[in-house]
Amino acid sequence: MPSAITVNSLLTTLALASLILAGCGGQGPDRVPVFKTAGKITFRNQPVDGAFLVLHPKGAATPDVPHPTAHVKPDGTFEPTTFLAADGAPAGEYVVTIEWRKLVNVGGEWTPGPNLLPPKYSNPATSDLIVKVAEGKNDLPAIVLR
Numbered sequence: 001m002p003s004a005i006t007v008n009s010l011l012t013t014l015a016l017a018s019l020i021l022a023g024c025g026g027q028g029p030d031r032v033p034v035f036k037t038a039g040k041i042t043f044r045n046q047p048v049d050g051a052f053l054v055l056h057p058k059g060a061a062t063p064d065v066p067h068p069t070a071h072v073k074p075d076g077t078f079e080p081t082t083f084l085a086a087d088g089a090p091a092g093e094y095v096v097t098i099e100w101r102k103l104v105n106v107g108g109e110w111t112p113g114p115n116l117l118p119p120k121y122s123n124p125a126t127s128d129l130i131v132k133v134a135e136g137k138n139d140l141p142a143i144v145l146r
Contacts, residue, residue, distance in 0.1 A: 032066065034088040037133050039140035040076045041098065043117060047076030051100035055080055056124040058093045066090060089133045096129035097122055117145060
């Protein structure tokens with residue numbers, strides 16, 4: 001027969017494991033539904049391979065509202081991530097910001113260089129890029145930067 005200490009240790013371990021698992025990965029009450037979203041972006045008719053974009057919910061100034069992000073692939077396509085890789089974005093209207101920084105070697109260290117895109121696209125207050133995400137699968141219109 002197991003001792004009381006062994007049973008208590010086992011119960012404590014199981015309780016801690018449950019708490020850890022509940023906090024990792026599962027869809028908790030704070031998560032909003034997200035919908036698969038994909039788009040393509042170019043600058044001067046070229047893909048912006050490696051650029052980083054953020055979808056800023058229009059009219060949402062609170063920090064608890066998700067801001068989906070994406071890295072642009074070599075062909076110019078992107079798939080926003082809200083909670084899990086390429087899971088999409090919540091339904092709504094977004095201001096898109098984007099920065100494209102190539103790595104530069106400075107004193108033997110690789111660091112992000114200057115933004116290669118016009119500055120207006122890096123700030124949600126000045127970006128004129130707007131996209132809408134609806135329930136269901138979303139193929140966004142191409143974003144063409146000049």
